[in-house]
Amino acid sequence: MALRDFVKSGGTPPATVATVATVEGEAGRSVAEVATVAGVSGQDRSEERRQRVLALFAESPGRRYAVVNDDGDPAYPGCVVLGVGILQDDGGITTCDIVTPAERYDGCALLDLIDRHAQGSA
Numbered sequence: 001m002a003l004r005d006f007v008k009s010g011g012t013p014p015a016t017v018a019t020v021a022t023v024e025g026e027a028g029r030s031v032a033e034v035a036t037v038a039g040v041s042g043q044d045r046s047e048e049r050r051q052r053v054l055a056l057f058a059e060s061p062g063r064r065y066a067v068v069n070d071d072g073d074p075a076y077p078g079c080v081v082l083g084v085g086i087l088q089d090d091g092g093i094t095t096c097d098i099v100t101p102a103e104r105y106d107g108c109a110l111l112d113l114i115d116r117h118a119q120g121s122a
Helices: 003-009 031-039 043-059 107-118
Strands: 065-070 079-087 093-101
Touching (some): 043 065, 043 079, 043 093, 065 107
Antiparallel strands (some): 065 079, 079 093
């Protein structure tokens, strides 16, 4: 299921393991499990990322997606936390945090992925 479709569904995250995290001490835990932690701890930084994402939408009202990165969150050492926002068809904005190991993060690949999947969704 695409992220956009999942967000629109308003459902709970699927239990299916997508890929195994490679963060030291996190071996065997799925990326979904590791990313879920962002909703439980680190709330101050999470809200800060959310506000930065919302500010990007306010600056560019025609924007469909907004992503900010945070590689200094003390709750996730050695990780990059992405604050992601998606403009819904009804004008609402859905936001979330995605945690990924810093050594696996590739900002250019992320931009390419968003560009490919945003085609035709504007």
